[in-house]
Amino acid sequence: MLERRAQLRRRESDRVEDDLYKTLSTPHCHHCLQNWDENELLLDSQKQLIYITPQATGIIKQHPKLFTLSPAFRLLNPQHAAKLESFGTDKTQDTEPLCLLLENEQEQQRILLSCHQLPKPSTSIPHAARYLLKLHYFCHFQSLKWLLFVRQYALTRAEIRLCKSLVEGLTLTEYSTQWHITTGTARSQLHGVLGKTGTRRQADLLRLIYLFTQG
Numbered sequence: 001m002l003e004r005r006a007q008l009r010r011r012e013s014d015r016v017e018d019d020l021y022k023t024l025s026t027p028h029c030h031h032c033l034q035n036w037d038e039n040e041l042l043l044d045s046q047k048q049l050i051y052i053t054p055q056a057t058g059i060i061k062q063h064p065k066l067f068t069l070s071p072a073f074r075l076l077n078p079q080h081a082a083k084l085e086s087f088g089t090d091k092t093q094d095t096e097p098l099c100l101l102l103e104n105e106q107e108q109q110r111i112l113l114s115c116h117q118l119p120k121p122s123t124s125i126p127h128a129a130r131y132l133l134k135l136h137y138f139c140h141f142q143s144l145k146w147l148l149f150v151r152q153y154a155l156t157r158a159e160i161r162l163c164k165s166l167v168e169g170l171t172l173t174e175y176s177t178q179w180h181i182t183t184g185t186a187r188s189q190l191h192g193v194l195g196k197t198g199t200r201r202q203a204d205l206l207r208l209i210y211l212f213t214q215g
Contacts, residue, residue: 039135044127047072047085051129059135063111066102073133075102075113088117088131101169112136149212153196162189166202167209 039059042051049069060067068074075081080100087098097117103110116132150160165175176186190202199205 041073041133041135042129043073043131043133045130047074047131048127049073050127056133056135059111059137063102065104066111075100077102077104084115087115099169109137145213149209152212153193155193155196158189159193159196162186163193163205163209166206167213 038053038055040053041049041056044050048071052069060069066076068076075084080102083098083100098115100113100115101110102113112135114134114136116134118130118132120130121128146160146164149155149163155163161179162175165178170178172186172190173183176183194200194202194205197205197208199208
């Protein structure tokens with residue numbers, strides 16, 4: 001029953017988990033990016049492209065209905081575009097990473113986009129890097145890495161189900177509704193996972209899962 005239900009289509013793809021990733025260190029030069037990740041972009045304050053890895057270019061070309069690079073990096077979904085446009089502006093004052101799960105009806109693969117705001121340079125530099133964007137195919141949460149995480153912390157089936165739902169962006173209320181349990185039961189499961197993993201907050205738990213499944 002659990003495996004059958006796990007195959008059902010998840011909620012719509014614009015769920016946001018602002019604390020999914022820990023803010024990364026500031027890159028000092030472009031070649032530093034090669035040591036971090038293969039699917040990255042650097043943008044200036046106007047969201048104009050400064051640097052992009054070949055791998056990220058390939059993802060964007062494969063999904064032209066999600067992204068555009070000209071005249072600036074933009075998401076074609078209006079809701080996602082608005083969230084990216086407001087990220088890091090004076091209106092929000094939000095320095096935590098922005099995370100969006102992107103997809104459209106014609107494409108089977110979902111893409112996880114995380115946007116990290118970089119510190120302002122100490123001097124006035126034209127087109128200085130202000131945002132680091134990372135692209136990942138959501139299916140890359142590999143089963144073997146999940147198995148390592150599960151065994152490391154001796155998680156139950158219900159706790160595994162909860163963790164995967166949180167990674168996909170569901171809130172506890174949405175998770176409770178989808179799996180037909182009470183919110184109290186969901187909170188109890190979350191409390192159990194936090195205790196086993198030694199984390200204090202849901203955001204810390206998500207970062208730990210990321211380290212195991214994407215590291």
